[in-house]
Amino acid sequence: MALMTERTLVLLICVQLLVLVLLYQVSYDHETAHYENTFWKSIAIATKINKAIRAVSHYKQKLPDCPRTSQLTGGPLNISFPLWLNMKQVEQKHLLVRRGGSYSPPNCTATYKIAIIIPHRNRMEHLTYLLYHLHPFLQRQQLKYRIFVIEQAGNYTFNRGKLLNVGFKEAMKHENWDCIFFHDVDLIPEDDRNTYICDLFPKHASIAMDKFKYRLPYKHFFGGVSALTPEHVEKINGFPNSYWGWGGEDDDIATRIKLNKMLVARPPIHIGRYKMISHKRDKGNEKNPERFQLLKNATLRWEEDGLNNLEYILLSKKNNHLYTNITVDIGTSKGLQLYR
Ligand code: UDH
Ligand code: MN
Numbered sequence: 614m615a616l617m618t619e620r621t622l623v624l625l626i627c628v629q630l631l632v633l634v635l636l637y638q639v640s641y642d643h644e645t646a647h648y649e650n651t652f653w654k655s656i657a658i659a660t661k662i663n664k665a666i667r668a669v670s671h672y673k674q675k676l677p678d679c680p681r682t683s684q685l686t687g688g689p690l691n692i693s694f695p696l697w698l699n700m701k702q703v704e705q706k707h708l709l710v711r712r713g714g715s716y717s718p719p720n721c722t723a724t725y726k727i728a729i730i731i732p733h734r735n736r737m738e739h740l741t742y743l744l745y746h747l748h749p750f751l752q753r754q755q756l757k758y759r760i761f762v763i764e765q766a767g768n769y770t771f772n773r774g775k776l777l778n779v780g781f782k783e784a785m786k787h788e789n790w791d792c793i794f795f796h797d798v799d800l801i802p803e804d805d806r807n808t809y810i811c812d813l814f815p816k817h818a819s820i821a822m823d824k825f826k827y828r829l830p831y832k833h834f835f836g837g838v839s840a841l842t843p844e845h846v847e848k849i850n851g852f853p854n855s856y857w858g859w860g861g862e863d864d865d866i867a868t869r870i871k872l873n874k875m876l877v878a879r880p881p882i883h884i885g886r887y888k889m890i891s892h893k894r895d896k897g898n899e900k901n902p903e904r905f906q907l908l909k910n911a912t913l914r915w916e917e918d919g920l921n922n923l924e925y926i927l928l929s930k931k932n933n934h935l936y937t938n939i940t941v942d943i944g945t946s947k948g949l950q951l952y953r
Contacts, residue, residue, distance in 0.1 A: 679721035679755040686753045686805040692888050694742055703745045704934045710748060714760035714936035723757035725810045727840075728790040730780030731798050731936075732773045734765045734897070739798045739890050744935045746801045754809055759787065760936040765943055766928055771898040774852040774862035775943045778923045781846055783930075783939050794818070794840045802838075803886040809840070812878035815849075815870050816840040820885040827886060835870075835877065836863035837887065848873050850919030853907070857946045859894060861904030868911040869919075924949045 710716050717723055729747070733740060740762065751758050763780040765771060777795050784790060792811035800819055807818060819837030821827040849869035856862040870877060879885060894900075901907075907914070926942040926949065944950050 676718075676720060676722045679718055679723050681724055683753060683755040685755065688806060689804050689886075690746075690750075690802070692746060692801050692803055694890070695745075698741055698745060700737075700741050700744075700935070703741060703748075706745075707748050707935060709752075710935055712934060713932035714744075714748075714934070715758065716748070716752060717757045718752070718755045721755065723755055725791050726757040726788060727751075727792045727794060727809055727811075728784040728788070729758060729760045729794045729796050729809075730777060730784060731760065731762045731796050732765075732776035732780070733762045733798055734771060735895065736798045736892075739892070740936075742890060743796075743798055743801060747796075748935065750802060750805070751809060753805060756809060758809075759784070762936045762938050764938060764940045766940050767942065768897055769945050770857040771859075771895065772854070772857050772943055774856050774865070775854040775923070775925070776941070778851045778854060778920055779925050779939070779941050779943065781843075781851060782920070782923065783927075785843060790843060792840055792842055793846065794838065796838050797836075797889075799890040799892060800837050800887045801890070803888055804884045806884045807880055807886075811840050811842045811845075814876045814878045815845045816878040816880075818880060818885055819887045820879050821882050822887045822889055824889045824891075827882070829882075833864065833867045833877075835867040837889075839866070845870075845875070847920070848875075850915055850921055851923065853911070853914070853918050854923060855907060855914070855918050855946075856901060856904060858901030858904075859898045860901050861908055864908055865911045865915075868908070869915045872912060872915060 709719060729751075731740070731743070744760070747760070761780055761784050763776045763783070765776055780795070781793060784793060792809075794809055797819075800822070802818075809818075817835050817837075817839050819839075820829050820834075822837060849866070849872075852869075853862055853865045856865065867877065924944070926944075928940040928942055929938070930940075931938045942949070
């Protein structure tokens, strides 16, 4: 498509000015010798015309498509955790990231647009390290992306599954994402060939974690980092809301996938490698003793425990430099109650 020439732009601006002057004349009230507020209306109209012209010229100067496989990626990564790293320092490294933690490649139009959902509470140090590694990792893959951190308010028992559901719902309000990555805050990908795009089937990406000696701990393991298309998420009715505390929700998700006659996609074992920042079990996320009982009736429960019975109160949405922070009251196992 032909680019909009400078001459056309100058012409359009001249026309605008002319319209402005005309409206200015018309708005003069001879009886009161005052300019009516038509003048301000005309300014508003001119601003709108200007915006539209800029949008059209931007569209016409559309960047070429990014290659399907990025040429900027390498192989295995050397993951380090610089001492005393703080968020300000990470922010200063990423001036191309727009507020809210979104990014588009500067020189080409991305083939894929992905959302990253991070369930979070009280792990700022881990979040700093994750963003330090994840932003450049995603940028080398030439993806259009946005990072959403879903923060559970209050001190009540943590609920990863429910936070993932909230993240999905909220992220889809922003954009029609091709793929959603559900990403624990403490897992750092160790190989550039681990592509952050979706597969035909729901994908389990973190199959080789250092914590498990770079092996799958058991066959149906689905914890850590996974990638589903919005259609996959809808099909399985999202994630269970009923697992309070540590454990079980990831196995429940694996069951939902199976019940919906889908397989699990995985990267090769030498590529799906992750370092987990070592940590103790968090206060408020103790092992859930009910997880075995819940898992037993996952088959009966999945259709009414998930996106279709999700209730939460959105407390705040903040566009930080490197991520969108969504703070949410997800209530307790007894139901929804406003966190104070
Ligand atoms: N999370 C938080 N805050 C919490 C609890 C969990 O942000 O208080 C999030 C975070 O994204 C985390 C994820 O939930 O990565 C999963 O929780 P986890 O990291 O505690 O799960 P993991 O399987 O737990 O890593 C292992 C327990 C470690 C005990 C080690 C004892 N040797
Ligand atoms: Mn962990």
